[in-house]
Every structure is written in C-alpha cells, then in structure tokens.
Amino acid sequence: LTGAQDGSVRMFEWGHAQQITCFRSGGNSRVTRMRFNYQGNKFGIVDADGYISLYQTNWKCCPLTGTSPKPYLTWQCHNKTANDFVFISSSSLIATAGFSSDNRNICLWDTLVSPINSLVHAFICHDSGATVLAYAPKHQLLISGGRKGFTCVIDLRLKQQQQLLQSHDSPVKAIAVDPTEEYFVTGSAE
Numbered sequence: 001l002t003g004a005q006d007g008s009v010r011m012f013e014w015g016h017a018q019q020i021t022c023f024r025s026g027g028n029s030r031v032t033r034m035r036f037n038y039q040g041n042k043f044g045i046v047d048a049d050g051y052i053s054l055y056q057t058n059w060k061c062c063p064l065t066g067t068s069p070k071p072y073l074t075w076q077c078h079n080k081t082a083n084d085f086v087f088i089s090s091s092s093l094i095a096t097a098g099f100s101s102d103n104r105n106i107c108l109w110d111t112l113v114s115p116i117n118s119l120v121h122a123f124i125c126h127d128s129g130a131t132v133l134a135y136a137p138k139h140q141l142l143i144s145g146g147r148k149g150f151t152c153v154i155d156l157r158l159k160q161q162q163q164l165l166q167s168h169d170s171p172v173k174a175i176a177v178d179p180t181e182e183y184f185v186t187g188s189a190e
Contacts, residue, residue, distance in 0.1 A: 001034055001036070001043060003031030003033075003034045003045055004026070004030075004031060005030050005031075006026035006027065006028070006030075007024060007025075007026055007027060007028025007029050007030060007031060007047065008022065008024055008025055008026040008028070008031075009022070009023040009024040009031060009034065009045055010022050010023070011023065011057075021068065021069060022068055023055055023068060023069050023071075024045070024053070024068070025068070028047065029047040029048045029049040029051070030047060030048040031045050031046075031047055032046050032047055032048055032081070032082060032083050032084070033045070033046050033082075033083065033084045033085060035085065035086065035087065036057070037087040037091040038087065038091065039091065040057065041056065041057055041058060042054060042055065042056055042057060042087075042091055043055055043057060044085060044087070044094070046077070046082035046083065046084065046085050046096065046098070047081075047082060048081050048082075049076070049081070049082075050076050050077060050078040050079055050080055050081050050082045050098055050099075050100075051074060051075065051076050051077070051082060052073075052074070052075065052077045052082060052085060052094070052096060052109075053071035053073070053074040054071055054072055054073040054074075054111065055069060055070075055071050055072065056069075056072060073111055073115075075115040075118070077096040077098065077107055077109065078096065078098030078099055078100045078105070078107070079100050079101055079102075080098065080099040080100060080101060080129070081098050081099045081129070082096055082097070082098040083097050083098050083099070083129070083130060083131050083132065084096070084097040084098075084130070084131065084132045084133045085097065085133065086133045086134065086135040086142070087135075088108070088135060088137075088142075088156070089137060091111075092110065092111045092112045093108065093109070093110055093111070093120070094108075094109045094111060095107065095108050095109070095133055095135065095142050096109065096133075097126075097130035097131065097132060097133045097144050097145075098129060098130060099128070099129030099130070099147075102124075103124045103125075103126075103127055104122035104123065104124055105123070105124075105125060105126045105127075105129055105130040105146075106122070106123040106125055106126070106130050106133070106142070106144050106152070106154065107119060107121070107122045107123070108120040108121045108122075108123075108142075108156070108159075121159045123152075123154055123161060125144065125146070125150075125152045125154075125161060125164065126144065126145075126146030126147065126148070126150060126152065127146075127148075128146065128147040128148055129146065129147045130144045130145065130146050130147075130152075131145050131146060131147055131171050131172055131173060132144065132145040132172055132173060132174060132175050133145075133175070134175035134176065134177050134184060135177075136177045136181045136184070137181075138181045139181050140155065140156045140157045141153055141154065141155060141156065141162075141181075142154040142156055143175050143177065143184055144175075145167070145171070145172025145173070145174075145175055145186055146171070146172060147171045148171070149166060149167055149168035149169050149170055149171065149172060149188060150164055150165065150166055150167065150172070151163075151164075151165045151167040151172060151175070151186050152164050152165075153165075167186045167188070168186065168188035168189075168190065169188075169190065170188045170189040170190040171188060171189045172186050172187070172188055173187055173188060173189050174186065174187035175187075
C-alpha cells in the first residue's frame with residue numbers, strides 16, 4: 001500500500017508488475033500516514049487536511065466501469081492537519097494525532113457511532129501539534145510525539161496524561177515500543 005504527496009493511495013501485490021487497485025486518485029490532500037489494522041482486513045489513511053478515511057482490504061472493484069473502492073468511513077478528525085493514527089484493540093476504536101486550533105491534538109474515536117458523536121475523548125497536549133503515535137496494548141498506553149520534541153504518555157483506561165517528557169529539541173517523528181512494553185524509543189527530525 002502506498003500513499004503519495006498528490007493524495008493518491010495505491011495497492012500493489014507481489015508478482016504483479018502494476019498496481020492492483022487505486023483506492024484514492026491524485027488531486028487529493030497529501031497522505032501523511034497509512035496503517036493496517038492488526039487483522040489486516042482494514043486500513044486507514046490520514047491526510048494534511050485533517051481527514052481520516054477507513055477502507056476494507058477485501059475490496060470489490062468493478063472491471064467494467066473501473067470504479068475505485070470507496071472508504072466505508074471518512075471524517076475530519078483535526079481541523080488543521082492529521083499526522084498519524086493507530087487502531088486500538090478491536091479496530092473500531094482509533095486514536096489520532098494532529099493539529100487542531102483548540103489544542104485537542106490527540107483524540108480517541110469510536111467508529112461504530114455516527115461521526116458527530118464519535119469523539120470519545122480529546123487530550124489537550126502538544127500545543128503546536130502532535131506528529132506521531134504508538135500504542136502499547138498490554139498496558140493500554142498511548143504514546144505521542146509532538147512538534148516541539150515532547151513525548152506524552154496517556155493511560156487509556158483512566159483517559160488521562162501520565163507523563164510529559166522533553167525527548168528532543170526538534171519534532172518527534174517516530175516512536176517504537178518493544179514487544180514486552182518495557183521500553184519505548186523515540187526518533188526526531190534531527
């Protein structure tokens with residue numbers, strides 16, 4: 001699965017010289033992150049306009065009309081930009097990281113309710129925007145990085161921020177959690 005600056009999203013398969021489908025054509029907002037859910041039957045994209053779109057991977061494309069697969073869910077999760085997201089446990093719960101004018105830059109969403117009621121909780125952290133997310137399922141922790149180099153640890157069970165650490169002097173661009181969830185590592189733009 002590839003996402004591009006022109007907003008296009010294309011799927012390729014081993015052994016095929018060309019793409020097998022185009023989920024989103026060029027001319028859309030820049031794709032900032034794509035992720036598959038744990039089961040691999042869904043994926044999502046977030047873009048520079050603050051939108052998230054979720055797709056089924058078992059798409060049914062019509063070869064006669066050439067219609068592209070459509071997302072089963074699209075909504076604006078941040079009013080400036082969306083930079084990252086993670087599927088939480090069952091894939092119906094999603095956390096997003098981005099930049100919103102009200103500083104609710106980390107949000108928790110329930111995709112099983114209507115978009116107008118889907119915001120479960122919003123965290124006011126990373127005042128200049130959140131750039132990256134990681135999820136630690138055993139401990140139910142959400143770890144986010146921000147533009148000013150801070151890393152925030154959020155306890156999803158309590159829906160509250162546990163720690164705010166100055167990790168870097170530049171934007172946090174990557175977070176990895178070890179399989180035992182004893183450690184996490186951050187990488188910055190520098």
